Amino acid sequence: MHVAVTGATGFLGLHLVAALVEAGHHVTALVRDPKRLGALEALVNTRQISLEDHAALVATLADHDALVHAALVWDGHVPPHTAPPEKPELTARDTAVAATLFDAAGAAGVKRVVYLSSVALHRPFRAVEQGEMTEKDPLAPSDLYGATKAAAELFLAAAAASFGFVGTALRLGPVVGPPAFPGAKGGTAPPGGRQLLGTSALRRIVLAALAATDDAWAGPIVCVDGEVTQWAEIASLSGVARAPEPTSPGKEHRFSTTRLEALLGGPVTSREDLLRHLETLRGR
Numbered sequence: 602m603h604v605a606v607t608g609a610t611g612f613l614g615l616h617l618v619a620a621l622v623e624a625g626h627h628v629t630a631l632v633r634d635p636k637r638l639g640a641l642e643a644l645v646n647t648r649q650i651s652l653e654d655h656a657a658l659v660a661t662l663a664d665h666d667a668l669v670h671a672a673l674v675w676d677g678h679v680p681p682h683t684a685p686p687e688k689p690e691l692t693a694r695d696t697a698v699a700a701t702l703f704d705a706a707g708a709a710g711v712k713r714v715v716y717l718s719s720v721a722l723h724r725p726f727r728a729v730e731q732g733e734m735t736e737k738d739p740l741a742p743s744d745l746y747g748a749t750k751a752a753a754e755l756f757l758a759a760a761a762a763s764f765g766f767v768g769t770a771l772r773l774g775p776v777v778g779p780p781a782f783p784g785a786k787g788g789t790a791p792p793g794g795r796q797l798l799g800t801s802a803l804r805r806i807v808l809a810a811l812a813a814t815d816d817a818w819a820g821p822i823v824c825v826d827g828e829v830t831q832w833a834e835i836a837s838l839s840g841v842a843r844a845p846e847p848t849s850p851g852k853e854h855r856f857s858t859t860r861l862e863a864l865l866g867g868p869v870t871s872r873e874d875l876l877r878h879l880e881t882l883r884g885r
Contacts, residue, residue, distance in 0.1 A: 602666045
């Protein structure tokens with residue numbers, strides 16, 4: 602399968618490119634700096650094009666079977682959850698990129714599009730005593746990041762309906778794991794009291810979504826560990842005597858993993874990736 606990947610040099614993108622190459626797929630990395638692919642650069646095709654150039658995207662994607670959109674168009678110096686009006690142009694640009702990209706994929710004849718969304722679009726999270734949150738819950742995002750992800754999912758659904766491709770929106774929990782290879786970009790310290798997602802599980806999920814021969818993977822899918830990881834546990838695994846206070850205190854919440862487990866034939870766990878993530882952080 603010929604698969605194009607945006608955001609290929611980011612923490613998640615590098616893991617996905619590596620997984621796709623290992624699975625025998627032909628990968629085209631849409632990047633700004635191919636050198637950041639490290640050893641993977643020699644194993645993939647690279648294209649340095651603007652994700653806002655519709656014509657260039659159509660031409661590039663014309664011979665591809667699938668697209669994985671992992672890029673995030675945000676200014677790294679401004680936190681994604683900053684409230685308006687500090688950076689409305691960044692949210693508008695990220696949404697516009699997604700809309701342009703999904704339309705170009707459809708125009709190019711791409712059959713499957715996988716978008717890395719986020720459980721953040723479910724904020725404000727429902728308290729656990731009020732029941733688990735699912736993909737079917739109505740959305741009313743409480744911050745720009747969640748709103749941007751929700752908007753991109755709408756454009757994905759519209760393009761999928763217009764062009765007839767299968768669009769999958771993976772609503773990821775906080776992703777933990779080591780860098781894709783030594784020297785590659787790593788993730789930040791994992792938060793506690795959350796359902797995490799390991800990089801190993803993410804690789805497995807994306808490969809399964811691309812390999813599907815029907816529309817079972819169409820639409821939004823919550824992708825998180827079935828178990829909740831608490832601050833106290835992370836502190837213990839990190840060798841810290843006392844658990845730190847959460848940076849975003851709030852009521853405990855929980856997501857249903859029923860759909861994901863049905864698609865994969867079983868649960869996912871982030872434990873090994875969390876341990877490797879913490880080992881990486883300790884080695885810095």
